[in-house]
Amino acid sequence: MRSMSTQPLDLAYRKALNTWRPVILYFGNDYCPACEWAEPIFRAIAEKYKDHACIYVLDTSKSPRHPEVTGTPTVLFYKEGKLLKKLKGIGTRESLEENFKKHIGKLRPKQQIARKPRHDLPWLQKTFSTLCTAPRARELLNVRFMSNV
Template structure:
């Protein structure tokens, strides 16, 4: 970004949110903004698969402290390592927002289907029955 804002000038709540190793996405919206009403559900749908890989915050501009990079709503800020890496005024289209998420957070993997269990209780009993640490003594023979 061309306008660098040092992290210590941000309000304390944002500094605390940015102290993480995970990427952080801040989405600023307003209840009375028609564009925000349209963009909110799209942002939620795109952000849902990334919730385990990034910290995603949806903030209302009337209830949260003023952020120096937010001049209008909706605004999306992508942070990585505590530094602002991308600012979106508006969200654009669904495809461009998904592309930005993938570029700044990484692609999400499809959920893995649960595989068939290879071991069960019968397998364990059979294995323990045949497992020997010392050879068995033959009947009638003593050492």
């Protein structure tokens, strides 16, 4: 299923993979026509999962060589430092979304909890009445100075 790589993984990749969260690496190139088409789709899908995984978009001309990447675009799915799946190309939007769901998990909708307001109108009126504005501060200072004389 997966070919064994004899090349050691670069230190930059080992550091990125040393996490409990799933890691997804996307390798593309600026001069690749397939990458021009694939990268916006990958970014759109990855945006939904950014809080649930470490997602990296890497340019093969600028990043260190990865032994599993032989062409672009390539997507690598890691969990606990182990390569789970390698995609050469991203396929369709639906297949990429399925791979994200499979390796990260389905996203739960955020729950909207009805909360009681912390402050009500009487509290707000009391707070505003105790605030010192510039004219009121002068008035209060004058009253204090007059009482001390």
